[in-house]
Amino acid sequence: MTALLSVRDLHVGFGRDPRANEVVRGIGFDLAAGETLAIVGESGSGKSVTALSVNRLVDFGGGRITAGAIVLQRGDGSTLDLAQAEEHTLRHIRGRDIGMIFQEPMTSLNPVHTVGRQIEEAFRLNRGLGGDAARTAAREVLERVRIPDAAARLAYYPHQLSGGMRQRVMIAMALASSPRLLIADEPTTALDVTVQAQIMALLAELREETGMAMIFITHDIGLVAGIADRIMVMQRGVAVEQADTAAVLDHPQHDYTRHLLEAVPHFTAGRATRNDGTRGTATAPLVTVDGLVVRFPVGKGLFRKPGAVHAVDGVDFDLVAGETLAIVGESGSGKSTTARAILGLVQKTRGEIDARAGRSRRPIQMVFQDPFASLNPRLNVESLLAEPAIANGQRKDAALRRRMLVLLERVGLPAEALSRYPHQFSGGQRQRLCIARALMLNPDVVVLDEAVSALDVSVQAQVLQLLIELQREFGLAYIFISHDMAVVERIAHRIAVMFAGQIVEIGAAGAVLADPQHSYTRRLIAAVPAIERRKEHYTVDATQVPSLVRPAGYEPPPAHWREAGPDHRVREESA
Amino acid sequence: MMRLLAALFRHPSGRIGAAIILVYLVAALLGALGLTPHNALKQFPLDRLKPPNATYWLGTDLLGRDTFSRLMLGIGQSFVVAFASVAGATLAGTVIGLLAAWWGSLWDGVLMRIMDVLLAFPAILLALLIIAIVGPGTFTSVAAIAIVYTPIFARVVRGPALSLKRRDFVDAARTFGSSERYILTRHLLLNLVAPLTVQVTLALAWALLTEAGLSFLGLGTQPPAPSLGLMLSESKNLMQHAPWLMFFPGLTIMVGILGFNLTGDALRDILDPRTERRTA
Numbered sequence: 001m002t003a004l005l006s007v008r009d010l011h012v013g014f015g016r017d018p019r020a021n022e023v024v025r026g027i028g029f030d031l032a033a034g035e036t037l038a039i040v041g042e043s044g045s046g047k048s049v050t051a052l053s054v055n056r057l058v059d060f061g062g063g064r065i066t067a068g069a070i071v072l073q074r075g076d077g078s079t080l081d082l083a084q085a086e087e088h089t090l091r092h093i094r095g096r097d098i099g100m101i102f103q104e105p106m107t108s109l110n111p112v113h114t115v116g117r118q119i120e121e122a123f124r125l126n127r128g129l130g131g132d133a134a135r136t137a138a139r140e141v142l143e144r145v146r147i148p149d150a151a152a153r154l155a156y157y158p159h160q161l162s163g164g165m166r167q168r169v170m171i172a173m174a175l176a177s178s179p180r181l182l183i184a185d186e187p188t189t190a191l192d193v194t195v196q197a198q199i200m201a202l203l204a205e206l207r208e209e210t211g212m213a214m215i216f217i218t219h220d221i222g223l224v225a226g227i228a229d230r231i232m233v234m235q236r237g238v239a240v241e242q243a244d245t246a247a248v249l250d251h252p253q254h255d256y257t258r259h260l261l262e263a264v265p266h267f268t269a270g271r272a273t274r275n276d277g278t279r280g281t282a283t284a285p286l287v288t289v290d291g292l293v294v295r296f297p298v299g300k301g302l303f304r305k306p307g308a309v310h311a312v313d314g315v316d317f318d319l320v321a322g323e324t325l326a327i328v329g330e331s332g333s334g335k336s337t338t339a340r341a342i343l344g345l346v347q348k349t350r351g352e353i354d355a356r357a358g359r360s361r362r363p364i365q366m367v368f369q370d371p372f373a374s375l376n377p378r379l380n381v382e383s384l385l386a387e388p389a390i391a392n393g394q395r396k397d398a399a400l401r402r403r404m405l406v407l408l409e410r411v412g413l414p415a416e417a418l419s420r421y422p423h424q425f426s427g428g429q430r431q432r433l434c435i436a437r438a439l440m441l442n443p444d445v446v447v448l449d450e451a452v453s454a455l456d457v458s459v460q461a462q463v464l465q466l467l468i469e470l471q472r473e474f475g476l477a478y479i480f481i482s483h484d485m486a487v488v489e490r491i492a493h494r495i496a497v498m499f500a501g502q503i504v505e506i507g508a509a510g511a512v513l514a515d516p517q518h519s520y521t522r523r524l525i526a527a528v529p530a531i532e533r534r535k536e537h538y539t540v541d542a543t544q545v546p547s548l549v550r551p552a553g554y555e556p557p558p559a560h561w562r563e564a565g566p567d568h569r570v571r572e573e574s575a
Numbered sequence: 576m577m578r579l580l581a582a583l584f585r586h587p588s589g590r591i592g593a594a595i596i597l598v599y600l601v602a603a604l605l606g607a608l609g610l611t612p613h614n615a616l617k618q619f620p621l622d623r624l625k626p627p628n629a630t631y632w633l634g635t636d637l638l639g640r641d642t643f644s645r646l647m648l649g650i651g652q653s654f655v656v657a658f659a660s661v662a663g664a665t666l667a668g669t670v671i672g673l674l675a676a677w678w679g680s681l682w683d684g685v686l687m688r689i690m691d692v693l694l695a696f697p698a699i700l701l702a703l704l705i706i707a708i709v710g711p712g713t714f715t716s717v718a719a720i721a722i723v724y725t726p727i728f729a730r731v732v733r734g735p736a737l738s739l740k741r742r743d744f745v746d747a748a749r750t751f752g753s754s755e756r757y758i759l760t761r762h763l764l765l766n767l768v769a770p771l772t773v774q775v776t777l778a779l780a781w782a783l784l785t786e787a788g789l790s791f792l793g794l795g796t797q798p799p800a801p802s803l804g805l806m807l808s809e810s811k812n813l814m815q816h817a818p819w820l821m822f823f824p825g826l827t828i829m830v831g832i833l834g835f836n837l838t839g840d841a842l843r844d845i846l847d848p849r850t851e852r853r854t855a
Contacts, residue, residue: 343750366750374743378765387761388751434747441751 003030003073004213005054005181010068010083012046012053018064024049025237026068029230033180036207036214038228038245040221040260042456043427046237047217051183054215055098056082056090072097075180095126099174099212103186105166109158115169116154119176126177141172144209146202163331164195168202178210185217192330193483197527200227219456222264222486223529225249233257263458265486267528270514272489274324276472284356285318286444286477287342287364292316292351294337298549306552311337313501313556315351319445322471324478326492326509328485328524332548334501335481339366339447342479355445361392365438369450371430375422381408381433382418388440407436410473411466428459432466439474447479452487464491485528489513494567497521501548502556507568517562517570579772582845589841595834603654606647613641615648615801624817634819636809642820645801646827652802653831656716656795657782663721665775668728669767673759675729676736687733690726698723698781699788711794719789720782731774732767739763769846776842780835787828803828 012024024046031037041047052058054070070082074097082093094100102108110118119138123129129137135154142150145168158166167187174182184203188196204227207214218224224231224245231248233241233256241254252258266272294312312334319325327335340346342353343366355363365388368374375384385404386396394400405415411432422430431451438446448467452460468491471478482488488495489509496506497518505518516522560572583589605611612632613619619639627634633642675686693701705719739745739762748758789795790804798805803824810820 340746345746345749362750362752364750366747368743368747370743374747376744376762376766378768379761383761387748387753387757391748391751391753391757437747 004033004035005031005073006069006071007050007054008069008071010050010053010070011066012049012058012063013066014061014063018066022066023063023237024053027232027234027237027239028068029232029239029242031181031213031215033213034207034211035229036216036227038216038218038224038231039234040218040224040231041234042219042260042458044236045234047234048185050234051185051215051217054082054181054183055094055100056085057094057100059087072181095122096177097179098181098183099177099179100183100185101167101170101174101187103189105163105170105190106158108170109166111158114155114157115161116156119154119169119173122173122176137176138172141175142169144175144206145169145172147172162195163191164198167191167195167199171199171202171206175206175210179212181213181215183215183217186219187216188223189219193485194330194523194527196223197529200529203227220264220529221249221260221457222266225529233260259458263461265457265461265464265484265490267486267489267525269525270489270510270512273509273513274468274491274493283320285320286356287319287479288352288354289318289338289342290316290352290354292338292341292353293349294334294341294346295349307549307554308552310501310548310550310554310556312341312348314559315498315501315503317496317503317506319477319479321444321477322475323493324471324480324491326480326482326488326495327498328482328488328495329498330483330524332500333498335498336449338498339449339479339481342447360441360443362388362441363444364447365441365443365445366447366449367431367434367438367451370454371427371434372422374434375430377422380419380421384422384433385418385437385440388437392441403440404436407439410439410470411436426459428455428463431455431463435463435466435470439470442474443476445477445479447481449481450483451480453482453484460487467491485513485525497524502559502571504571505569507565511565511568515564515568517564517568519573579842579845583838583841586841586845588837589845592834592837592839592841595830596838599650599654599831599834602647603651606644606651611641611644611647613644615641615644616799624813624820626817627819633823634817636806636817636820637813642806642823645806646803646823649801649803649806649824650827650831652713652796652800653783653786653804653828656713656720656786657779659717660720660786661724661775661778661782663717664724664778665728665771667721668725668730669732669764669771671725672729672732673736673763673767676733676740677755677759677763683733687729690729693722694726694730696723698785702785702789703792703794706789706794711797713796716786716789716795720785723785724778724782727778728771728774731770735767735770736763739766773839773843773846776835776839780832780839783828783831783835 008028010024010027011022013019013022015021027050029037039047039050049058049063052061053065065083068083071079072082072093073079082090109115116138119141120134123134123137138154139150142153147153147165147168161169188199191199200223216224216228228245230243231245232239233248233254235256241248241252241257248257252261292312292315295308295310297306297308315338317325327338329335337346341348343364382404386400389400390396404418408415408417413429413432425433452463455463464487467478470476480488480491492509494507495509495512496503497512497520498504499520505512505516505521512521513525516525561569562572564570583593617640619635621639622631622635623637623639625631625635631641631643633646635641671686671690675683701723702719705722706715709715745758745762748762786795787804790802791808793808796802796805806824807821810817814821
């Protein structure tokens with residue numbers, strides 16, 4: 001029997017001279033019906049371009065297939081070389097034989113139509129269903145992707161659904177034509193970790209039910225362990241390794257695969273936490289946060305009920321010199337708002353934030369998530385690094401220049417960097433620049449808001465190591481905000497878990513990760529993808545985060561805390 | 576700056592536009608220095624209404640004045656008014672748009688509604704209104720055209736300023752304690768240079784046309800000083816006897832506007848943020 005899809009010596013280039021600008025150089029693989037191939041690589045490796053070449057969407061992004069064959073076996077048994085096919089043939093192939101889901105479910109759905117209408121359209125185009133038949137089919141496919149109360153959700157607009165729900169709608173649309181091949185391009189990257197686990201479980205179940213083949217593209221080699229039959233590792237447009245999942249993960253042959261596997265932070269449930277700098281009892285805290293509340297008013301207007309988004313609802317913690325407190329939680333949990341309130345970037349509603357004046361007039365500095373957005377593209381590095389000093393009354397003199405050079409060297413950038421502009425640096429280098437800039441004022445505390453989340457895994461590991469070294473060298477305290485438990489495990493001394501604007505569990509990193517007490521912490525930890533746990537099967541769980549919009553005057557019930565260990569406190573859950 | 580000019584000359588239509596503007600600037604400069612073929616104000620009574628010939632390249636008018644020389648001076652006059660008024664509009668519009676975006680809420684509402692009211696009038700009508708109140712003259716034309724185009728700059732600045740204001744690098748600057756003035760100039764204004772450059776070039780084309788229109792109606796430059804609009808106006812009754820008197824000033828205005836528009840379009844292409852796409 002021939003393979004469902006057979007790709008031979010695929011070359012794809014971009015620009016005016018596609019042969020000179022090849023980003024995919026000689027990729028080949030076979031995919032049998034019902035099989036899942038994971039393509040793993042870092043940004044720029046050509047993994048997405050390879051997948052987009054299969055359904056020829058790459059043409060619309062300016063790409064050209066310069067050589068090779070992509071042979072698809074169609075439903076009626078005939079074969080077709082997609083690399084040579086005409087656009088009108090491809091249009092039939094795309095809907096019916098090959099389905100696709102994208103990374104960002106918000107931009108892939110049309111905001112002005114209800115999801116029901118969009119799914120119905122998929123049925124109308126691909127199966128020729130109309131009217132009631134399409135509506136029934138849409139409801140059934142929504143039920144198949146485990147959307148609770150599917151009939152009512154058909155009338156929802158995309159913005160009324162959460163990110164996970166939207167991705168399920170996208171999957172439902174892809175399923176509308178019963179494709180025999182589904183291409184999933186980083187389908188969970190934009191989602192929270194518990195939602196990611198749900199989507200992965202859903203994809204695995206659907207594959208069992210429908211028997212479709214899958215190409216799964218991801219940067220996270222740990223994520224595919226549970227779903228892929230085979231893994232292809234790509235680097236700079238070339239497949240460096242391609243074998244069965246178990247072989248790649250357990251006996252990687254190529255250096256780059258080994259490098260990726262080492263760089264991926266392995267989550268080990270508290271066994272890899274740091275053992276330096278355990279918290280002394282005598283030291284006075286640097287930062288104390290007491291009863292912090294941040295609310296954003298909503299529903300201003302004549303006929304609307306006034307209310308407020310309770311973004312942060314009574315948060316207390318303290319931080320001593322030289323320690324890392326990680327604040328973990330999913331989007332909307334209030335962790336970033338907490339950080340911004342500490343820096344004074346959002347107005348707190350009430351509560352106390354005390355920062356002991358330390359070495360500098362501004363003892364708390366911040367590094368942001370997106371290294372592309374946090375550096376002004378029109379200023380060179382010298383101006384960027386000088387800004388904090390100038391803002392605090394220093395002059396641009398030889399001493400300041402020396403400090404810049406020392407810090408640049410310390411974060412691993414050359415002295416020539418001073419005259420360059422942000423766009424001349426890679427993401428990792430930019431984040432190093434941001435770190436150097438945050439250190440210009442010699443702070444005591446650095447708030448790192450998802451500071452390594454936007455980086456490729458190997459760069460992420462290096463920046464984490466740099467942060468740990470800098471912490472020891474300068475005696476810095478970190479507030480490390482992250483959604484990634486595996487990263488947190490490597491850098492945190494203490495962990496605070498936030499859920500719906502409140503801390504539900506806080507304590508020593510080892511204790512919280514090894515012996516989680518709160519149900520939410522347990523869910524968070526269970527959702528972490530890990531190579532070691534690839535044999536486990538997840539069940540689809542559709543629990544939704546509660547709404548944080550409360551009526552005016554609402555106050556949360558007072559917290560009751562339970563001591564679970566020497567430095568480990570858990571909020572009692574109401575039944 | 577040099578790189579921008581180089582890019583402009585590589586752009587197919589930008590090259591033409593820039594060349595036109597350059598020729599006009601040279602003509603205006605020579606005119607200002609008195610290096611015209613004939614004295615533009617001097618009347619040659621024996622050579623009235625001569626068609627284009629070897630002595631008078633573009634012919635003469637009813638009073639026997641050389642059209643070519645008068646065009647050189649007229650270009651100078653039009654350019655002075657256009658550049659001065661656009662400079663004023665850029666300054667006022669940028670300040671208003673920037674502050675409306677930065678202060679937000681009530682200030683934003685009040686300032687931008689005033690701009691909307693100004694924008695609701697057709698440009699020439701509003702300029703006429705202002706001149707009707709203050710009286711005609713070169714300075715009034717400059718002020719009137721500046722006021723007319725201020726709202727466009729305010730809008731061009733406000734939009735991007737609003738989004739820049741929410742960018743992480745502005746938040747980062749706040750965490751260092753950078754002053755508002757520093758944030759406004761280094762982080763906001765510096766990132767607005769590209770859209771402003773495009774807008775300035777395009778506004779110069781409109782200002783040129785508005786100035787010509789005002790002069791044509793007798794409300795801009797006052798005779799005997801030559802101006803493109805005025806020359807059109809003076810020749811309108813002689814259209815059948817001396818069509819060159821109308822044709823050449825009209826052509827001069829049209830080509831000048833074309834020059835600025837081509838340059839503006841080219842700059843838009845060159846400075847478009849989508850062409851300097853960030854590497855994802």
